[in-house]
Amino acid sequence: MGKELILFVEDNTDFRDSAARFLELSDFEVLVASDGLEALRILDETQRIPSVIISDISMPNMNGYQFFEAVRQRPTLKSVPFIFLTALDNREDLKLDWDIGVDEYLVKPFRPEEFLQVIRNRIRRHEELKSLAANQLQSTRDTIVKILSHELRTPLTYVTGGFTLLHDEINREGNTQAPLDRDELQKILQFIRNGTERLNRLAEQTVLLTEITSSENRSTWERLASKLDVSDIVDSAIGKVQEFAEEHQVQIEKQIEPIRIVGVPNLLVVAVTEPLRNAIQFSPHNSTVYIKSYVEQDMAIIEVIDHGRGMAEEDIKTAWDLMGQVEREQQEKQGFGLGLPLTREIVRLHHGEASLKSQKGVGTTVYLRLPIRDTF
Numbered sequence: 001m002g003k004e005l006i007l008f009v010e011d012n013t014d015f016r017d018s019a020a021r022f023l024e025l026s027d028f029e030v031l032v033a034s035d036g037l038e039a040l041r042i043l044d045e046t047q048r049i050p051s052v053i054i055s056d057i058s059m060p061n062m063n064g065y066q067f068f069e070a071v072r073q074r075p076t077l078k079s080v081p082f083i084f085l086t087a088l089d090n091r092e093d094l095k096l097d098w099d100i101g102v103d104e105y106l107v108k109p110f111r112p113e114e115f116l117q118v119i120r121n122r123i124r125r126h127e128e129l130k131s132l133a134a135n136q137l138q139s140t141r142d143t144i145v146k147i148l149s150h151e152l153r154t155p156l157t158y159v160t161g162g163f164t165l166l167h168d169e170i171n172r173e174g175n176t177q178a179p180l181d182r183d184e185l186q187k188i189l190q191f192i193r194n195g196t197e198r199l200n201r202l203a204e205q206t207v208l209l210t211e212i213t214s215s216e217n218r219s220t221w222e223r224l225a226s227k228l229d230v231s232d233i234v235d236s237a238i239g240k241v242q243e244f245a246e247e248h249q250v251q252i253e254k255q256i257e258p259i260r261i262v263g264v265p266n267l268l269v270v271a272v273t274e275p276l277r278n279a280i281q282f283s284p285h286n287s288t289v290y291i292k293s294y295v296e297q298d299m300a301i302i303e304v305i306d307h308g309r310g311m312a313e314e315d316i317k318t319a320w321d322l323m324g325q326v327e328r329e330q331q332e333k334q335g336f337g338l339g340l341p342l343t344r345e346i347v348r349l350h351h352g353e354a355s356l357k358s359q360k361g362v363g364t365t366v367y368l369r370l371p372i373r374d375t376f
Helices: 013-025 036-045 064-072 091-099 112-151 153-170 182-213 215-224 230-247 265-281 339-349
Strands: 004-009 028-033 052-056 082-086 104-107 226-229 250-256 260-263 287-296 299-306 353-359 363-371
Touching: 004 013, 004 036, 013 028, 013 112, 028 036, 036 052, 036 064, 052 064, 052 112, 064 082, 082 112, 104 112, 153 182, 182 265, 182 339, 215 265, 226 230, 226 265, 230 250, 230 265, 230 287, 230 299, 250 265, 260 265, 260 363, 265 287, 265 299, 265 339, 265 363, 339 353, 339 363
Parallel strands: 004 028, 004 052, 052 082, 082 104, 250 287
Antiparallel strands: 226 260, 287 299, 299 363, 353 363
């Protein structure tokens, strides 16, 4: 395995050369530049991605802050640890370093051993995060493979079975059986529709769950976050399940307090829609599902309440698991097992908590707790 590569950017020639020699003696490979523009040219020319970029702040042509922003605009360099060197021992300058996302800073002058320790710590931490992200991604992939192999069977049976019946009807020459009437054809078409809707829903849930559980997308979600009102989130969620509720002859009643939070609108709508859809699905005809919101200890609480069949104690423990299928063998229409896990991951992304309580034959209440804050 080759040596770790460091890009060292510093306009002071003597300091740059002595630091580079020290790093080379410490078993690193070093590329040097006198300012940000030269450093960018070096990055364009080299085929390797540095393990660490170290840059002074006050430099001609392109200073450290400008160089940092240029580096972060390049996808291949976005996650490379970046260390600032500064002679300005000023709290405001150092605060700016942290605010823009710099991994570390060192105030000159500093001891060589301190310099070396900071570099090695950053490299080690970066490798740990890469390994964690890779393991997390592989775990998610493995789970998705299991989900797909498990969940595709039923909706595909709906689709293929329905098309088989239609095919037989269209090619029924010589068949002595009476042709299917309009109601029977409608049932077959509804059979196919149910299967395709379930497949589409499974695909959407799987893609979204993968995106949410990938730590690489964290910055993307942060950019999409905005100030929201819980009432708008609830109204959007109700709109998405209104037709489903009418089909199941279930009413939706809301008791919503206007609460301002920060989050990603589309994700939060999904987080509310999933438990709301479950509540409708497991409620008896001509019943009511309730959705409430209120404030409790600086948290926005959203409750989804049904008076349906409820869950046994042992099923509550697995309800949030990706593969948790509550009474799957007794009731096929249970769903994909992705709804509640998807809700939980979205709420966690927003630094909140999702939980539920349920009693067999009484009903289920899902609680979404989201912090009331000014930033994501």
